[in-house]
Amino acid sequence: MELEELSANPLHKVKWKPPKVTETVDPRVAVNPQQAQELLTMVAYVGCRGRGRRLMALFACMYYAALRPAEAVGLRLQDRHLPLKGWGRLTVDVSRPEVNTRWTDSGDTREERGLKHRGRDDVRPVPIPPTLVKILREHIAEYGTGEDGRLFRSERGGVVASTAYTGVWQEARRLAFTPAQVASPLARRAYDLRHAAVSLRLNAGVPAPDVAERAGHSVDVLLRVYAKCLDGHKDVANKRIDDALTA
Template sequence: MTTTYDVKFWTVYRNKSSKTPSYVARWQVGGRRKTKTYRTKALAENFLSDLRQAAKRGEAFDTETCLPESMTKAKNAATWFAFVQAYTVAKWPHLAAKSRDSMTDALATVTPALTKDEPGRPDAETLRKALRRCALLPEGRRAELDAEMSAALRWLERASLSVRALEDAPTVHAALSALSLKMDGKRAATTTYRRKRAVFYNVIEYAVELDELDDNPLDKIKSKRQSLKIAQEVDRRCVVNPQQARELLTVVTYCGRTRGWQMRALFACMYYGGMRPAEALGLRETDCFLPNEGWGRLTLEQTRPEAGKQWTDSGEVHDDRGLKHRADKETRLVPIPPELVAILLAHIEANGTAPDGRLFRTSKGRPFSASAINGVWAHARTLAFTPVQVISPLAQTPYDLRHAAVSLWLNAGVPAPEVAERAGHSVDVLLKVYAKCVDGQREIANQRIDAMLTA
C-alpha cells in the first residue's frame, strides 16, 4: 500500500446532472482527484469532515483508495467487531470524554449481539469488560488483559458477523433488542435506548460512507420505543422555594466534616446563579466580579464534567471542556445577587483557590467527585426536610437547585430570552423544559376566559 500526505479538499457541490437531488464531496490525494456522491448535503459534508479531521491528525492517505489509514482499516475490516474497533480509533480524537464513554458503552452492548452461535461463548459481563476496558479503546489506553478477557476477545474475532449481515432485517432487530435491555435483562430506560441507538445508527452511517453497506437499514425499521414521547419538562415538585434553599445551604455546612462547608458556595452557585454542576466546578476566581455592595457577575467559560480517566485526554477523572452547546472559548455572562456575592467572598477568604484559580476543589486540588457532592447533598436533605419531604422529589439532586433558579427567574417576570441567556438554554428549550414551573399562568388564563364569558 502506497501512502501520501499530499491531500487537498474542495467544498461540496450539488450534482446538477442527477434528476434527484444529490451532492458530491471532492478531494485529491497525491494528485489523484476523487469524488463521492451522497443523497444529502449533510452526509457529503460529514464525510468530507472525517477526511479533514484525519488529515489534521497527521494520518497518511492511501493513494489507491484515497482514504486515510483509519478509514482504510475500517473498510478492510472483515467483521463487525473489527469494523467498530477501527471506527472508535477514527472517531476518538474529536469526541468529548463523555461522548467517548457513551460510544463505547453502546458498542459494548450491541457487538456481542452481532455474533454467530459459536461454541465457548463467554458470559455477558466478561464480554462487556473485554470490550469496554480494551478492545474499544485506542492503543495506549487499553487495560492489561487477563486470561478471561483474552479468551473473550478471541471468541469475538471468530464469532463476529460481517458488516454486510446488517442487510438482513432479523440481524438488525436482534441488535436493537440488545440495545433495549440492561445487563440484568430488564428493560432499559427509553432515553438510554435512544442514546445507544443513535451511536449504532452513526456507526452504520460510517459503513455506508465507506461503501460497506448500500444504505442504513435502521431507516427502514419502525421502532415503537423510538417514537415514544420522553418527558422533558421539569417536575415542579422538585423545585424548592427561597426559604427552603437557604435552609439547605445553611444545613449543608454541618455535613461531611469540612466538605459541607467547602461545598456550600458550590451549591449556592447552582441556586443563585443557575449554574450546572460542571460549570460550578470549573469556576475560577478570575471569572468572578464580586463587589462589596450590589450585584456581581460571573463570566463562565470552563466546565469540568466527570467522565473517567480512560476517556479524558489528560488522564484525569474530570474533563476540561468549554460551555455546553457553545463554541470553544465562548463565554456566558451571569449576573449574581448580593447574597451569592457574599457567600463567594467568604468562601475565597476561608478556603483560597486551587493553583489554577478554581474555587471548588478537594484538599489535593482536584474537583469534587459526583459521589462526594451527592453524598453531602443527601445528608443535608435529611437534616433540613421533614421525613415526608425527604422521600419526595423535592430537591432530590443538586441539579434541582438549577431548576429552582430558572423557575424563580421565570416566575419573577424576567423575560424568557434573558432567562435563557443566563441559563445557557435556547428560548424554545427553556419554555419546553420549564413550562410547568411557571406559577399563576392558569389563574390569569381563567380570569381572561371568565371575562369573555361574562361580557
C-alpha cells in the first residue's frame, strides 16, 4: 500500500475480528502474605540436590520486589544494595525473556534485553523490604554469583530456564496448598507472585504512581490491570464520600 502497488487494501474485506482479550488480573490468583510465605518455605524442600532451595530467592524477588520473572533472572551482583539493617534496593536495567532461539541474535533462549516498555538504557530502582534483603544476602553467601555477576544460575551455571522454575513452583504449590487450592487458580503460575505483590501494595494504600514506578507500569495500565484486585476499595470510597457529605 505504501508503494501504491495495490489499488485497495484487501484486509478491509476481511470480516473476522480479533476476540476480546481480558486485560485485568483475576483476583483469585493473588496469594495473601501468609500463603506467599508458605509457598516460599515449601520451595526450599522441592527437588533433589537442593534444586528448589537454589531458586527460593528468585521467587522471593517476584513477590517482595514485584519483579517480572525475566527481570529477576537477569539480576546481577552490581544491581543490589543490601544493608545490614533496614530497606535495600535493586536497580533493574536488564531483562532476560525466554524466546525461541530462532528469534534471538545470539541463538540463546534468554537474550539480554532492556526493560519492558522502556528504552534500552532506562533503569528502575526498586526499594526492597528487610525480609528480601536477608534472603538475598543468604543466597549470595551460599551460592555466590556467576562469572558475569548473575545472582541466579542453574546447577551447571547457566541461565535459569522457565521450565526449571515452573516445575519447582508446581511442586511447591502441592506441598503448601490444600487439594482444593491446588485445583484453583490461586498462584497457578510463579508470575502470580508479582500480581500478589502489586495488589498488596495497592490495598495497603500505597499511592498508585509509586506502585506503578516500582512495578515498571504506567499508572493507567496499573489501575486498569489490577482494578479487580482492590479488595474493599468501594467501602473505603463510600466512607470517604459519607465523611465529605456530613462534614
